Amino acid sequence: xxxxSQNPRHKITKRGQNVTFRCDPISExxxxxxxxxxxxxxxxxxxxxQNEAQLEKSRLLSDRFSAERPKGSFSTLEIQRTEQGDxxxxxxxxxLGPLAGASNEQFFGPGTxxxxx
Amino acid sequence: xxxxxxxxxxxxxxxxxxxxxxxxxxNSMFDYFLWxxxxxAEGPTFLIxxxxxxxxxxxxxxxxxxxxxxxxLSLHIVPSQPGDSAVYFCAAxxxxxxxxxxxxxxxxxxxx
Numbered sequence: 001x002x003x004x005s006q007n008p009r010h011k012i013t014k015r016g017q018n019v020t021f022r023c024d025p026i027s028e029x030x031x032x033x034x035x036x037x038x039x040x041x042x043x044x045x046x047x048x049x050q051n052e053a054q055l056e057k058s059r060l061l062s063d064r065f066s067a068e069r070p071k072g073s074f075s076t077l078e079i080q081r082t083e084q085g086d087x088x089x090x091x092x093x094x095x096l097g098p099l100a101g102a103s104n105e106q107f108f109g110p111g112t113x114x115x116x117x
Numbered sequence: 118x119x120x121x122x123x124x125x126x127x128x129x130x131x132x133x134x135x136x137x138x139x140x141x142x143x144n145s146m147f148d149y150f151l152w153x154x155x156x157x158a159e160g161p162t163f164l165i166x167x168x169x170x171x172x173x174x175x176x177x178x179x180x181x182x183x184x185x186x187x188x189x190l191s192l193h194i195v196p197s198q199p200g201d202s203a204v205y206f207c208a209a210x211x212x213x214x215x216x217x218x219x220x221x222x223x224x225x226x227x228x229x
Binding site: 004031033035040041042043044045048050055056058091093098099105106107108109110111 | 162163
């Protein structure tokens, strides 16, 4: 296990379709995060899991977005009825412990680039 | 409301010289700050961090300075190398909160 992996790397879909992304964190990491990054912006927090529990959700995560982390391992992010404004890079990250600690850095995956036509 | 700001979208520095990247924040509740580096087609990579109880943290060629009264931090890279060319994000967090707030990034180009 060399790092956080995300699939697919690219997704092109038509407006109104549903899409699902997968994130596989580093195996011993109990914390998993989803971020969204649009052009010219930094990553924006979407949601966070500690093991299988979803502990925080951003206001950015509308009702069309749902994230799961069954069994506290991989996670999926689903977007229903996609809109053009959903076009972005979706980043997943994982960490071993709380972020505000010298040894608990957050490792990011390469992201899934979503384009909604 | 941009709580973490990086006002320079880009910076060019000659190889071997010092690169200084700046970041300002507005939320006084932030007490831990991080810098990430991002290459194209990759996720951000953690570089260095600093707690609000310190004003300086050093790791090899990278030093982060924190001025709490000015709500300002900076990342110094010396000497700059071509491999340092990337987008740099500063981020902040409140202890006990797992939500990282990122700035908009600065694209650093090192000129050989």
